[in-house]
Amino acid sequence: MIDHDLPDLPLLGYDAIEFWVGNAKQAAHYYRSAFGFRVVAYAGPETGVRGHASYVLQQRAIRFVVTSGLSPDHEVTRHAHRHGDGIRDVAFRVTDAEDAFRIAVERGAEAHLEPTVEEDVHGKVVRASIRTYGDTIHSFVQRDDYSGIHLPGFEEVGHDPVARPVGLSSVDHVVGNVAAGEMDRWAGFYERILGFSQLRHFDDEDISTEYSALMSKVLWDGHGRIKMPINEPAEGRKRSQIEEFLDAYGGPGVQHLALSTGDIVGTVQTMRANGVSFLPVPAEYYTEARARVGDVDESWDDLAALGILVDRDEEGYLLQIFTEPVQDRPTVFYEIIQRHGSRGFGAGNFRALFEAIEREQARRGNL
């Protein structure tokens, strides 16, 4: 619960999501050519930054940073060695980073970066970070007094000849995988430290043991600006997909990022044409889904041709689809989501989804 003796800790939304990768130059190219992001800024030796290179990628309100180390012992290189390409920082935008950091640490967060002011001709940015699960951090970024492209040290990159936007518009949610028995502790972390509350949880016996082999709790900021589900493995019929992730990633970390689109049919058509692989959905799914969901604005033929899943609840419906992991390790993947009223996570798709994931686990010899 929130400690009401302490002031509120308002998070304005996601700031950048930073990936630490083996080869940022090539990772940036993938997000440009396949996901339609535009490279807007760069930092590295050419811009006076030592030790690493970073590319800032933008599509509407989504900002990714991909960074790699330039020498064998750099911390970014070591992170990439251990985890493979993965998410280091899920940053939040705040109005006062020093305040946010102080409140979080008073509530028990482990400090990673003390409040740090960076300045250039475009103004100033204040940043501070706390640790979360595994080697993942949350930065608090205060950039109201900054007009530069990203952060001091970055240089703007002009026209991107590769990127063609695919319609992705914002980060909907960011999901973490933690070890068995740790979900409640991390749910408590988001409640206690950031003042989040539990939106819903999937730990009913039938869901967790019969076919999903995972439990999940959704923590959110109470506004919908930030949603952070946490999964842990559960005993199931088969080896948990969460266990597979934890082994391949070398511990807890971000499992998937859900990105919103206003036109999922167009977005998925373009991403598929760009070479992105999505989880295959059996044709029978659509017979069941049409009966379960009823009328939708989209054409069922388009949804079936593209493998888009559909779910409905009291508030409306949603469309969602999942990529294969975007590394050779079975770790981070993406969800593309379009909401028509529903604030859910597609619980009605869990059986079809988790069975599809299990088929992929089996193809990798990990089931």
Ligand code: TYF
């Ligand atoms: O974020 C969610 O809850 C949905 C469902 O390993 C989901 O996207 C949950 C766990 C998982 C894959 C998808």
Ligand code: FE
């Ligand atoms: Fe999701």
